[in-house]
Amino acid sequence: MDLLEFQVKEWFRMIGIPVLPSQRIDHPTDLKRLKIRYPIVLKSQVHGDRRTKAGGVRFVETTIDAIAAAHNIFNLPILGELPDVLLAEAKFEVHKEFYLAVVLDTALCRPVLLGCNEPDVDWEHSENKMQHVVVDQDFSPFYARRLALKMGLRGKIMQSVSAILEKMYRLFTEKDLELVEINPLAVSSSSQVMALNGNVRVNDRAIARHPEIVTMAAKMTKRSYSRQANVNFNTWNGLYLTGNVGIVGNGVGSLMTTLDSVSNAGGKPGTCLNLRHSSSIDTSKVTFSERLETALHMMANDKKTHVILINFLGSIPASGGVSHAIEKFIQNFESQIKPPMTRLNGNKGLSSRNLPHLVVRLAGSEYKTDRKYLTELETPRNLALTVVENLDEAVERTVRLTSSVSL
Structure with missing residues (x-):
């Protein structure tokens, strides 16, 4: 998860890293109550690069x-x-800029400390310019001073850069980060240092250990999905495409293989979720079966999903967990869409929410009990539940079902 500036x-x-006086602007009229002296710089808060050129x-x-x-x-x-x-943000007179x-x-x-005497460097094409120090033992100020010296810094500026690197490393470890970046770190003619722009990337698997980051992630996710869809998939590991085939897997490899197979067979993949891990902003302890049931409900509530293809390999869930989760999902969803039928203006007043067809591919002897149970499971007449062990067959059934729904 990348934070905004x-x-x-x-x-x-x-x-304690020096930054300029700044103020958040939620609406242009907020500038009438600006507490910063002009001239100022206004910056768009987006995740994309090259915002200055844009x-x-x-x-x-x-x-x-x-x-x-x-x-x-x-x-x-x-x-x-x-x-x-x-x-x-207030304006700053720049004499020299660095990358840290x-x-x-x-x-x-x-962890590795990186430094360059030029800002906006390209890691892949700056091997001769970029200096680095590997933190191979417990961190000490020695590592920060060593990088500053490798950058050719001396005197007061070396001390200032070293102090900032120490604080960057402290933030890196305290927040479980993958990246802390200052680009650029500016120096004025009077040797005052200032972080003009920064980038922070949080380790997704560590978010749940930090309540304040969980809150930030939840707000960012809510804003993102309010623009994109009516269904909130939180920060589940997956892809969010526009097709009518929802795909559920228990690993990145199986998920991507299934997606490619559906596409190659002429299907249109939609939301694809990897259930191996729980949502990175979900601090509650949930089982694999509970994640499966939640994922199925979210996909079923997404109107564009006509068929859900479940592809599980190995023994991630306990025996019987998959079949019971699917059964519970079908029962709960059916009870929600089964009000008494009425007629309005001569038209059928049936609920517009239809249960997507399910194609379940369970590979491995661990799923023998689940396969048998699902094969014998009674389902509503308007629901096709297909249980197979071969992926090609599962994909073929899925594409056929989507074609019949489209008709």
């Missing part, structure tokens, strides 16, 4: 100009994303 700056301020960063010197600029930025999509918030980062190297399984 105004959230990053708040974390920087709390941990026009998402504007320098203004009066309230009238600021309100006009804010109207434009609020209505300016950057890589398809419109900002909900702008950041108004603390990143988790997944190959080394260790």
